Amino acid sequence: MPVGVLLxxxxxxxxxxxxxxxxxxxxxxxxxxxxxxxxxxxxxxLVPQLNFITNNIFIGHFLPTEYLGIAAITGVYxxxxxxxxxxxxxxxxALIARRAxxxxxxxxxxxxxNGVLISLVISAVNIxxxxxxxxxxxxxxxxxxxxxxxxxxxxxxRMWGLPFLYxxxxxxxxxxxxxxxxxxxxxTLAETVANVFFDYSLITGAFLLPKMGFNGAALASIxxxxxxxxxxxxxxxxxxxxxxxxxxxxxxxxxQEIKLVLTQSxxxxxxxxxxxxxxxxxxxxxxxxHTVTDxxxxxxxxxxxxxxxxxxxxxxxxxxxxxxxxxxxGRQEEVLPLIRRIVKLGVLVALTVCTILNMIPHLxxxxxxxxxxxxxxxxxxxxxxxxxxxxxxxxxxxxxAVVGTGNSRINLYTExxxxxxxxxxxxxxxxxxHLSIVVGWMSEWLYWISxxxxxxxxxxxxxxxxxxI
Numbered sequence: 001m002p003v004g005v006l007l008x009x010x011x012x013x014x015x016x017x018x019x020x021x022x023x024x025x026x027x028x029x030x031x032x033x034x035x036x037x038x039x040x041x042x043x044x045x046l047v048p049q050l051n052f053i054t055n056n057i058f059i060g061h062f063l064p065t066e067y068l069g070i071a072a073i074t075g076v077y078x079x080x081x082x083x084x085x086x087x088x089x090x091x092x093x094a095l096i097a098r099r100a101x102x103x104x105x106x107x108x109x110x111x112x113x114n115g116v117l118i119s120l121v122i123s124a125v126n127i128x129x130x131x132x133x134x135x136x137x138x139x140x141x142x143x144x145x146x147x148x149x150x151x152x153x154x155x156x157x158r159m160w161g162l163p164f165l166y167x168x169x170x171x172x173x174x175x176x177x178x179x180x181x182x183x184x185x186x187x188t189l190a191e192t193v194a195n196v197f198f199d200y201s202l203i204t205g206a207f208l209l210p211k212m213g214f215n216g217a218a219l220a221s222i223x224x225x226x227x228x229x230x231x232x233x234x235x236x237x238x239x240x241x242x243x244x245x246x247x248x249x250x251x252x253x254x255x256q257e258i259k260l261v262l263t264q265s266x267x268x269x270x271x272x273x274x275x276x277x278x279x280x281x282x283x284x285x286x287x288x289x290h291t292v293t294d295x296x297x298x299x300x301x302x303x304x305x306x307x308x309x310x311x312x313x314x315x316x317x318x319x320x321x322x323x324x325x326x327x328x329x330g331r332q333e334e335v336l337p338l339i340r341r342i343v344k345l346g347v348l349v350a351l352t353v354c355t356i357l358n359m360i361p362h363l364x365x366x367x368x369x370x371x372x373x374x375x376x377x378x379x380x381x382x383x384x385x386x387x388x389x390x391x392x393x394x395x396x397x398x399x400x401a402v403v404g405t406g407n408s409r410i411n412l413y414t415e416x417x418x419x420x421x422x423x424x425x426x427x428x429x430x431x432x433x434h435l436s437i438v439v440g441w442m443s444e445w446l447y448w449i450s451x452x453x454x455x456x457x458x459x460x461x462x463x464x465x466x467x468x469i
Contacts, residue, residue: 029326029338034318034345042314053303053367054196055217058203060296060368067214068368069292070147072299074154074218076280077134081126082165083272088119089169090320090403091265096174097321097404101328112174114257118265119166130159143288154218161222168229171236186235191228198223267412268403278419278426285430286437294437297378300368301385301441308353312393315346316400323404332465339401339459346393354386380438388444395452402455405464410454418450 052075060068092115099107135152142148168187175183198209198220205211212219279302286295319342326334357364361382365375402410425443429435458464 029322029331029334029341031341031345034315034322034338034342037322038314038318038342038345042311050192050307052306054192054199055221056299056303057367057369058199059214059217060370062203063214065296065370065374066147066292067150068299068370069287069295070151070154070214071217072283072295072302073138073142073147073280073287074151074158075299075302076276076283077151077155078158080273080276080280081130081159081162082169083276084122084126084269085119085162085166085169087267087269087272088115088122088166088261088265089172090268090317090400091408092170092174092261093172093317093321094324094403094406094408095261095264097324098328098406101325108174110254111257111261112170114254115170115261116167117253118258118261119170120163122269123163123166126162127159130155141284141288147287150214154215157215158218158221161225164222164225164229168225168232171229171232175241183232183235183239183241187228187232190231191224194227195220195224264406264408267408271408271412271415274419275415278423281423282426282440282443285426286440289430289434290437293374293377296368296370297374297381298437298441300365300378301381304357304364304382304385305389305444308350308357308389309392311349311353312346312389312396315342315349315393316396318342319397320400320404323401324406327405335401335405336459339397343394343397346397347390350390350393354389358383358386381441384438384441385444388441388448391445391448391452395448395455398455398459399451401459402464405459407458407464410458414451414454417454418447421450422447 055075056068056071059071092111095111096108099105099111134155138148138151139145142151171187172184199217201207201209202212202216202220203214204216210216283295283298286298319339322338322342323335326332326338361379362375365378365382368374399411399414402408402414422443425446426440429440429443
């Protein structure tokens with residue numbers, strides 16, 4: 001059970017009702033409010049991505065290049081399961097935001113605690129899968145048996161951080177859905193400080209800690225996730241958020257709410273898992289058909305997309321919560337103008353970030369401690385990824401607006417279409433035509449166009465207006 005607060009029976013109903021009445025969780029649709037909600041989300045997403053880069057910087061400097069390539073396989077594998085939690089997060093966030101828009105404060109705490117229970121069960125299942133299914137799959141699909149063994153050794157440690165990550169994501173859903181996203185920054189800051197210290201210490205054996213090499217990065221990430229989780233739950237208790245939102249007022253299983261959370265979240269979790277599995281497929285094809293350096297370059301591109309894509313995803317997450325909140329207020333006519341405002345801000349930020357990134361590519365890639373040929377090979381790929389980063393906020397905001405309406409099945413169908421086209425493209429490029437990774441990374445363009453089109457058409461159709469959750 002996560003760090004939290006149990007309210008005692010002595011707190012009166014009158015006091016609780018007074019708190020609920022005074023707590024205002026309904027949002028406006030102004031540019032200012034969009035930024036107020038999105039920027040803390042961006043910061044909270046940015047820090048974990050910085051942790052990924054920190055891992056790769058230390059790996060690149062202190063270990064052979066092949067480990068930077070293997071980190072691409074293990075990193076995306078972990079992301080597959082972390083994004084199952086993200087699907088739970090997004091579904092729960094839409095439900096919490098809807099209750100907030102309806103000003104039903106008491107319902108939020110019960111939704112949250114049942115979401116926590118679901119996340120713990122799913123994390124246990126995913127750890128079991130890693131120990132039983134992953135060895136068979138990775139040893140079969142990877143060309144180099146040594147790569148497979150090193151990846152598995154890393155994952156056997158890394159996956160134990162999954163329960164902490166899922167609880168961390170549930171907390172995000174709660175804070176964003178209740179318009180408290182400003183508190184996200186503190187926990188993620190604590191996480192990144194812990195990650196930097198333990199990454200260096202456990203990889204190199206500094207400060208009297210064991211020298212674990214590649215596996216040290218796995219243990220460092222677990223410690224960092226636990227640190228961020230503990231800090232933010234302590235903050236929620238200290239600021240009275242747990243009390244105001246009726247968290248853990250009675251630890252009971254509500255089957256109806258579990259069904260509601262799963263109905264809303266399962267399509268999203270499956271959607272994200274399918275999406276990240278296709279990315280693993282992408283890296284496996286590179287490992288089979290290209291050099292270790294190409295795999296390492298592609299890993300650095302994942303860092304670029306993860307780091308700078310945080311801004312696009314933050315606007316998308318804000319769009320999810322705000323759309324659901326506004327619908328809960330009965331202001332359906334404001335939804336499409338709201339989405340357009342969010343898209344404009346997301347594209348503006350993406351263009352700014354990509355312009356800066358393309359002005360200093362050598363400076364960015366030099367942090368990995370690799371050769372000049374590595375940097376020269378990475379720059380053309382970065383140009384392709386930069387274009388995708390501008391497309392991302394457009395597609396992601398419209399996609400997450402669909403989540404906010406409560407019709408997450410549409411998202412699943414959209415993702416399945418996009419991933420099918422994506423996988424066909426990368427298989428033809430790498431396995432059949434044996435083209436460069438530059439051409440392979442153009443698959444991101446195809447993906448985001450395929451995500452945007454059905455999401456946009458669905459929202460414009462107005463079929464979501466009478467959806468109840």
